Amino acid sequence: MSHWLPLAVIVPLVAGALTPALAHGRPGLARAWAVAVTAWCTFATALLTSRVALTGPFSYEMGGWAAPWGIELRFDEFSAAALFICVIMLLVLVFSGPYVRRALPEARITWYYSLLLINLGGMIGFVVTGDLFNLFVFMELVAVSSYALVAVGGGRTAALAAFKYLIAGAVSSALILFCIGVLYSLTGSLNMADVALRLATIESPAPVMLALAGMTVAFLVKAGLFPVHVWLPDAHAIAPTPINAVSSALVVKLGIIGLLRILPLFGAVSLAPLYEALAWLGAISVLAGAFFALFQQDIKLMLAYSTISNIGYIVLGLGLAGELAVTGAGIHVLNHALIKAALFLAAGAMIHQSGYRTLHDLRGIGRAMPWTTLALLVGALSIVGLPPTAGFLGKWYIALGALEAGRPGFAVVVLAGALIIFAYLARMLNAFYFRAPSHEEMLAVREAPASMLLPVLVLAALCVLGGLLGRWPVMLIAPAVGRLVGGG
Amino acid sequence: MRKSLVAITIAAAAVPMLIGVAGLPRPGDPSAAVHTHVAARYIAEGAHETGADNLVTGVLLNYRGFDTFGEVMIIFAALAAVMAVLPRGATGLPGAGAASGIPISPIVAFIIRLTAPFIAAFGAFVIFKGHVSPGGGFQGGVILGALLMMLSLVLGRGVDRPLIPARSARWLQAAAPLAFFAVGVLGLGLTGAVLGYPAEPGRELLRELMMIFLEIGIGVGGGAIILGLFLETRGE
Amino acid sequence: MAALWGNIDYAAFVVLFCIGLYIIIAKQNLIKKLLGLNIMETAVFAFVVTSGMVDGGTAPIVGPGMSGPFASPLPHAMVLTGIVVAVSITALALCLIIEIYRQCGTLEADELKGAE
Numbered sequence: 001m002s003h004w005l006p007l008a009v010i011v012p013l014v015a016g017a018l019t020p021a022l023a024h025g026r027p028g029l030a031r032a033w034a035v036a037v038t039a040w041c042t043f044a045t046a047l048l049t050s051r052v053a054l055t056g057p058f059s060y061e062m063g064g065w066a067a068p069w070g071i072e073l074r075f076d077e078f079s080a081a082a083l084f085i086c087v088i089m090l091l092v093l094v095f096s097g098p099y100v101r102r103a104l105p106e107a108r109i110t111w112y113y114s115l116l117l118i119n120l121g122g123m124i125g126f127v128v129t130g131d132l133f134n135l136f137v138f139m140e141l142v143a144v145s146s147y148a149l150v151a152v153g154g155g156r157t158a159a160l161a162a163f164k165y166l167i168a169g170a171v172s173s174a175l176i177l178f179c180i181g182v183l184y185s186l187t188g189s190l191n192m193a194d195v196a197l198r199l200a201t202i203e204s205p206a207p208v209m210l211a212l213a214g215m216t217v218a219f220l221v222k223a224g225l226f227p228v229h230v231w232l233p234d235a236h237a238i239a240p241t242p243i244n245a246v247s248s249a250l251v252v253k254l255g256i257i258g259l260l261r262i263l264p265l266f267g268a269v270s271l272a273p274l275y276e277a278l279a280w281l282g283a284i285s286v287l288a289g290a291f292f293a294l295f296q297q298d299i300k301l302m303l304a305y306s307t308i309s310n311i312g313y314i315v316l317g318l319g320l321a322g323e324l325a326v327t328g329a330g331i332h333v334l335n336h337a338l339i340k341a342a343l344f345l346a347a348g349a350m351i352h353q354s355g356y357r358t359l360h361d362l363r364g365i366g367r368a369m370p371w372t373t374l375a376l377l378v379g380a381l382s383i384v385g386l387p388p389t390a391g392f393l394g395k396w397y398i399a400l401g402a403l404e405a406g407r408p409g410f411a412v413v414v415l416a417g418a419l420i421i422f423a424y425l426a427r428m429l430n431a432f433y434f435r436a437p438s439h440e441e442m443l444a445v446r447e448a449p450a451s452m453l454l455p456v457l458v459l460a461a462l463c464v465l466g467g468l469l470g471r472w473p474v475m476l477i478a479p480a481v482g483r484l485v486g487g488g
Numbered sequence: 489m490r491k492s493l494v495a496i497t498i499a500a501a502a503v504p505m506l507i508g509v510a511g512l513p514r515p516g517d518p519s520a521a522v523h524t525h526v527a528a529r530y531i532a533e534g535a536h537e538t539g540a541d542n543l544v545t546g547v548l549l550n551y552r553g554f555d556t557f558g559e560v561m562i563i564f565a566a567l568a569a570v571m572a573v574l575p576r577g578a579t580g581l582p583g584a585g586a587a588s589g590i591p592i593s594p595i596v597a598f599i600i601r602l603t604a605p606f607i608a609a610f611g612a613f614v615i616f617k618g619h620v621s622p623g624g625g626f627q628g629g630v631i632l633g634a635l636l637m638m639l640s641l642v643l644g645r646g647v648d649r650p651l652i653p654a655r656s657a658r659w660l661q662a663a664a665p666l667a668f669f670a671v672g673v674l675g676l677g678l679t680g681a682v683l684g685y686p687a688e689p690g691r692e693l694l695r696e697l698m699m700i701f702l703e704i705g706i707g708v709g710g711g712a713i714i715l716g717l718f719l720e721t722r723g724e
Numbered sequence: 725m726a727a728l729w730g731n732i733d734y735a736a737f738v739v740l741f742c743i744g745l746y747i748i749i750a751k752q753n754l755i756k757k758l759l760g761l762n763i764m765e766t767a768v769f770a771f772v773v774t775s776g777m778v779d780g781g782t783a784p785i786v787g788p789g790m791s792g793p794f795a796s797p798l799p800h801a802m803v804l805t806g807i808v809v810a811v812s813i814t815a816l817a818l819c820l821i822i823e824i825y826r827q828c829g830t831l832e833a834d835e836l837k838g839a840e
Binding site for chain 2: 727728730731733734735738739741742745746749750774775776777778779781783784785786787793794796797798799800801804805808809811812813815816818819820822823826
Binding site for chain 1: 741745748754757761764765768771772775798799802805806809812813816817820821823824827828836
């Protein structure tokens with residue numbers, strides 16, 4: 001058995017617990033420690049991903065106990081998201097250095113890095129586990145660290161945004177635990193594969209439908225789909241920028257991955273009405289998110305609403321349930337993570353250097369911070385979905401899937417969403433490049449420091465690379481998509 | 489309008505849940521899947537497979553030890569969260585800390601000092617006997633944590649002069665994850681699986697020691713974290 | 725309806741869950757919302773533990789002199805973890821409430837909405 005799998009989860013968590021002890025009184029050490037551990041995790045998850053690409057999914061039995069007596073970790077193609085999680089977290093940690101030195105009180109810096117490492121370990125654990133209750137435990141781990149990180153910057157509204165996020169997250173977690181209890185009561189087991197087998201033999205449909213509906217609703221709340229998105233804009237806009245990147249790029253995707261994990265459990269139930277509901281909700285979310293984004297002046301709020309819109313694309317792809325559409329949804333989970341991280345970090349660099357957050361105040365920044373604005377431009381093109389950037393492939397597959405399923409209306413929705421965001425993109429580019437600065441200090445603003453600029457540029461490059469090399473992720477997740485579509 | 493919206497939401501939640509739970513097997517039915525599947529093996533084989541008479545501890549530390557690792561990480565994350573969210577005492581309300589509010593009555597102080605050793609002994613007992621009788625690391629850790637909180641109140645130690653100095657406190661708070669890491673690696677070396685326990689007949693003592701080590705780690709870590717939470721919320 | 729009467733324990737916990745949900749949605753005070761969350765979580769824990777009960781059973785501690793049907797140990801382990809999670813969330817929520825009160829001077833959600 002390859003021991004990299006459990007260690008990839010355990011090491012960042014233990015390292016996170018050790019961070020305050022090791023870096024007591026030396027905040028600089030905390031960042032170096034966090035970056036080193038995350039680099040190791042990137043290496044470990046890369047090994048695991050290459051293994052699953054070559055030989056297919058594999059499992060690990062914790063403690064040597066076979067499932068369902070013990071906990072089984074199962075690395076399949078969707079778990080390759082762990083690699084993206086590590087890469088993005090690594091870049092966010094590098095970016096964090098200068099940012100948190102200015103944004104956070106010094107006493108909190110070690111705890112910030114500790115929470116980020118715990119967040120990382122929790123996310124990796126979430127995507128690799130094959131056990132329902134283990135899924136819940138890691139979900140809560142990510143949740144607790146996320147709630148705190150939203151409020152870590154201090155300030156009037158941060159604590160309230162974190163509290164609303166906490167209530168929404170805790171209610172959905174309670175619902176998930178309730179549904180896990182229902183499934184346990186029906187089947188006597190907590191292992192996902194085992195539960196899937198046993199659910200097929202249950203006669204009474206009511207509790208099964210309850211568990212399915214409850215878990216779907218709860219995971220959609222965590223993903224931030226319209227209309228249960230109300231916690232998202234404040235939580236994602238008010239937090240410090242590196243946290244915005246982690247939240248929008250990674251944490252909300254856990255809701256989607258949770259859905260991907262539990263839908264195969266209900267293979268025996270006819271899922272068609274559920275998929276129909278998902279497709280409609282996704283489509284509404286695409287349009288609503290894009291529409292709200294259009295009217296935002298604050299750049300971070302605009303990006304937060306754009307996240308809601310993109311989660312809508314992914315849920316729409318899942319709801320269409322064809323092989324093309326689900327591939328598009330899966331690809332977009334990964335690509336949107338890259339794009340949103342690039343956008344948030346670039347915007348954060350601008351806010352850090354200039355002190356302004358709204359489109360009006362940031363006029364003329366294109367000349368003061370050319371590289372950062374270029375990265376933002378690349379990210380914006382990606383999020384509209386222009387080829388050959390990363391955002392194109394996911395939306396293209398989803399639109400094709402809509403046409404294949406005979407629902408051209410949804411393809412129109414995909415296009416309409418892209419057009420609305422394009423309108424905002426034009427406004428943004430106009431303000432950054434072609435308008436005269438509204439504030440004189442804008443002329444004195446300098447480019448971001450290297451440790452902030454480098455991750456921004458790397459992510460922007462990945463946005464383009466993700467588009468050019470888009471065949472590879474498609475090929476990687478194809479077997480998992482086939483299993484999901486064929487079985488459900 | 490708002491009331492009707494709330495009523496509709498609650499009804500939308502309650503009705504499917506009630507219909508759903510009506511279809512579940514009756515709680516207490518011995519032939520239900522809950523008792524005939526995984527739990528049947530735990531009850532039949534658990535005691536001699538894990539070496540723990542308390543089957544819940546056997547499940548927590550042995551069969552599903554990974555869940556317990558996640559759980560101790562959540563406790564630590566709660567401490568890190570509180571540390572990251574609350575401001576340090578310097579920016580808090582003036583006069584806060586040990587000197588604020590009603591001073592501790594001498595009767596209360598005397599009783600706490602008198603019973604402290606017994607409480608500590610009971611906490612240690614709950615931790616050490618956790619695998620053969622009801623108890624365990626979490627329960628003992630909470631008892632120890634409560635004891636440390638009371639002593640902090642009585643001895644007047646706030647966040648500036650904590651009962652456990654900050655430098656050591658950080659290591660003690662990480663005790664539970666460290667204990668899991670140590671036992672996990674040890675299990676890897678002994679049995680080839682992370683968090684595995686040796687199952688050979690001659691190794692029962694080692695297995696029991698590993699479990700007790702985990703319990704101590706959980707207990708000490710839990711107690712230190714509770715003290716840390718108390719000091720942080722009070723020190724403001 | 726008869727099936728629901730047979731599972732009256734489960735139904736009671738569902739009612740408790742919905743009471744907690746009602747408190748979270750309808751009450752304005754943040755501490756009341758937190759209490760509602762705790763009620764919801766307690767209802768879920770009670771539900772999970774009840775699913776592991778067996779007629780005439782005892783606690784799942786085998787030892788000399790213990791016999792008879794044992795309750796399933798798995799829900800007990802699940803709920804132990806769940807309680808720890810709930811306590812952690814409550815601790816963080818209370819600290820957020822402290823911080824909100826320090827910053828905004830009020831704990832009523834409608835007043836806070838206006839002050840944002």
